[in-house]
Amino acid sequence: MFRSQVRQSVINALIDRAATRNYGKYLPKLTLKRVRGFENQPISFDFPVTAIIGPNGGGKTTVLGAAACAYKEVSPRRFFAKSGAYDESMQDWSIEYELIDRNLAQRDTVRRTTSFRNRRWNREAPDRRVLIFGVSRTVPANERTELAKCATTSFAVPEDRVTAFSDRVREAVGRILGKDVAGYRTMKVRRDGRIQLLTGRTKGGTGYSEFHFGAGESSIIRMIAEIEAGEDQSLILIEEIENGLHPVATIRLVEYLIEVADRKKVQVVFTTHSNEALLPLPSKAIWVATEDRLFQGKLDVGSLRAITGQITREVVVFVEDALAKTWVETAIRQRQPAFIDHVEVHAMEGDGAAVKTHRYHNANPVTDVPSICYIDGDSRQEVDGPSGIYRLPGAMPETYILDSVLSAWDRFGGKLSVALLKEFEQAPDVKRVCEEISHTNMDPHLLFSQIGERLSLLPEETVRMAFCTIWAQAYPEEADAIVSRIVALRRAETA
Template identity: 55%
Template sequence: MQGYKSQIRTSTINSLKEKVSRKNYGKYLLKLNIANVRALREQIITFDFPVSALIGPNGGGKTTILGAAATAYASVKPRQFFAKSGKFDESMTNWKVEYELIDRSINRTDTVRRTAAFHKSKWSRDAVDRFAVILGVSRTVPANERKELQRCASGTFEVADGNVGAIRQSVADAVQKILGKSIADYSHIKIDTAGRVSLLTGSTGEGTRYSEFHFGAGESSIIRMIMEIEAAPENSLILIEEIENGLHPVATVRLVEYLIEAADRKAIQAIFTTHSNDALLPLPPEAIWASINGKVFQGKLDISSLRAITGQINASLAIFCEDEFAAAWVRSMLRARRELELDGVEVHAMAGDGTAVTINRHHNLSPAKRFPSSCVIDGDSKQLTSDQDHVYRLPGECPEAYVFDRVLEAADASGRLTIRLSQPFAEAARLIERLREIRRTNRDPHLLFSQVGEALGFIPVEAVQEAFFTTWAEAYPTEVDELIEKIRALLPAGRVALANA
C-alpha cells in the first residue's frame, strides 16, 4: 500500500514486544515445537508479538500452525483443524506438538510445558484452559447462503422486542475505524433463545432500515468478528483464517491495527493466516512467520517473494536483499547494465540480513528449485559473504550514507543530479551546497533522502533515491561491475545479451 503510515505508535509496538519478553501475561502461548504434523517436522515457532501473521503458499502449512496453536487449549477440539476420516487419514499417526506457554493459574512465576499427540486413532493432550475465538473462512458466507438464517428470509419474519439489541459502543467504535462508516444505528437480533443464531440490521443515512441480507460480505464479517473479540475476556486467544477475506486492502490494514490495539487494551493474543501483503504492514518483522515446503522462517517477507521462493514464477534468478533501500539500489545497478535481460530477474526486499541469508540458503538447497537465487547484504551486516551460497555485500557500511556521500564527491555529477531531481540546471551549484548542508545536520542517514525530498518541495523519497542511484552508477561503474558481474554469472547464457547486439 503506497505511502502507508501506521496508526499504531512505535511506542505501542515496542511496549507489546517488551511485555512478551517479560512474560507479563496471565495466559499466553510463547512457543510451538511441531515435532510431526502434516509436512512440518521439528519446526519451532515463537510468538514474540501478541499479534502474529502466518504466510505461505497454499498447502504450505499456515493452517497447520494455526491448528497446532489451538490444540494447546481445552476449549478447542482438535478435530476443528485436524479431523480424521477413518482409514483414509493414516498420516496422522504419531503426530506431536510441544508447547511452552504462560498460565498464571497453574504457575505464577514460570512457564508451563504441555504436549498434544495423536496416538491410536485419538488425541492425547494435557491441555490447559483458555478462552479461544476461532474465526474461520465461513464467516464471509453471505447471509442469504447461510441455512440457519433462512427462517428470517420471509416477509412475515418477526421477533420479540426483547430479542433486538443495540450494537455495543466498543464494537461500533472499532467497526467505524475499520470500515470508515458509522454503525451506531445498527442492531443485533437474537433468533433463537440461546442466542447462537442471530441477524444484524443496518440503517441508511436517511434512516431506512435493512437486514443483513443486504450487507456486503465484508461488512457483515467485520461486525461479527469485532463483536466476538470485544465479548471475549482478557488474555483470550483469537485465531483467524485468511484475515483479508472479503475485505478491501485498507480495511485489512485497519483490522490488523485493531487487533494490535485490542492486544494492548485487553491482553489478547491473535494469530491469523493471510495471503495479503497489506495485512503485514502494521506488524514488526518478528510477528511474521512464513511456512514454505515444511520449513518455517521468521521475518517480514512479501507475498511476491514467496512466489519466487516456491518457484511459482517464470524467473531465471531471484535476489534477496536486506531491506527496501538495498533492493532499490540493486535494481538500479541492474538497469545500468543494458546488456542484461532483466525480465526474468526478481529482486525482493526482506526485513533484515538474517532473513535474507536464511531464505536464500533454503531456496538454493531446495531440490525443487527451478532457478538459482542470490543474497545481497549491507556493508555493515554481521552475516558472512559466500561465493558458494551466492551471498554478496554492497559497498560501504551504511548504504544510505554511502550512496549520498559518493554522489556528492563526484565532481562531474552535479548537473545530472540536478536535472534528475527536477531542479533548474543553473541552480546546480546551489543545490549541491544545499545537499551538503542536509548531510552536515543529519543525525540518521536512513532519513537523508526523505529530508532531500522535503527540502526540494516534497519530492517522493523513491524519486530522490532513484536520482542518486542512477547518478552513482554513472560515476562509479567499477563499483557497479564488482557486484553485477557476480550476479551475471548466475544468469543463463540466453539472459545476457551482447552489449553491441
C-alpha cells in the first residue's frame, strides 16, 4: 500500500488554504466557455498542486494553456497559435477566470476573460510570475542547438561563472533522484546566464558535463533550480511530469511540489499519463480531460481507458473505492466465476466521481460497452435504477462486511482464518482480534488495516480480500443480487 512522505496534516492544511483562499495570488477556477472541443466546462483548483490526466488529444494541454493565459506574462500564442485560414475554428474562443489578486481586490475575487475575436486575442490580464516546463525540457544536451558550441574539447568558462547549487536545491534533487548531487554545478555559457550547462562528479571524483547526464536527471535539476529561484506565489505549469523519470522519481517530484506549494505558496498544474504521479495527491487535486468534458476525481489509467471507450470487456462497473472493487469482484468470482473475464471493475475514489464517470461513460457515443455503478450504503448519491446506479448492502461497507462475517463465524470462521494465513485451529484467536477491533475502532475505513496489523502485519489488501470472499460464500443471496444486475446488463447488450 502506498504511503506518501507528505504528512496528511500538510495535505489537509493546503486544502483548507485553497478553500479559504489564503493567498496573495491564486487561480481558484477557470471555465472553458468555448475552446477546441470544450464548451462551458469549469475546472476548480481546490488543491494547490493539480494533475490533469486524460487520453492523447483529450485536452490536457488545453487546460494548461488556459491557466497560463490568465496572466500577462504568457502570450496566448504560446499555447493557442493561429495558423491563418487553417485555424478558423478559433473564432469566438473564450476562457473565463476567477482570480485571487490582493493587489486588485483585498477581500474578493477578480473576474477576467480571455477571448479570441476579430482575429486577435483580447484580455485584461493581471501580473503573476509563471514558470512553464514543456516537454522539450527532456531533450538531451547533445540535441540542443544552443549547447552545440559546448561540445568541443577546448570548451571552458571562467571559474567565476561556475556556481554550486543551494543546499535546498541539492536536497530536493537528491531526494527525487535518489543520489548524492553535492558535486553538481551549473556554469554560465554566456555571461548573461541565458545559456547554462550542468556539470556533475562521480563518487570517485571524476567530473563530467551535462552531455553525459540522463535526460530526466538534467530536467529535474534545471526545474528544481528554477522553482527555488522563482518568486513565492508563482504559477508553475508542467507538461507530462513523468517524462524521462523512473516511477519512484515521479512520485518524489510530486511530493516535492506539494512541499514547495506549502513553503512558497506556489500553485502547480501538471499533465500526466502516470498513475504514480497521482499517488501523493488527494482526490480533489485530480481532473480528467476528455475530448469535450472535464470532471474531478482520482482514477487510474485503467479507469481512464474505460471512460474513453478503450475496453476489451463486455461490461464496466464503476465503484467508489478499492474495497468496493474487491467486494464486487469477489462476489462475481464466487457466484459467477466464468463471468469475471467479461467485466472490468474500476475504483473511482469517491461516490460522486463514480456516478459522474458512469453517466459520462454511457452517454459517450464512442463507447459501445455498457456500464453500471455501485455506490456504498453511506453514499449521499441517489439510487437510480433506470440509469444503472445501485447501492451496495449495509450502511458502512467495512462495518457491514465485518459484522456479517462475525455473525456467520460458526460456519466460516475456520475458512476465514486460513484465508488470513493462519491455521484452521487459530480461528478463536482470529475471532477475538476481530471483535476487539470492532469494539474499539473509531474509523470504519481503517478496520481491515487494523486487523492486518494485529495479525502479524498482514497487508490490508489481503484482509480485505479474505473478508469479501468469505462474505460472498456466507451470504450467496446478497452476493447474487450484486452480480445479477451486472450479468443482466451483459445479456441485454448481447441479446
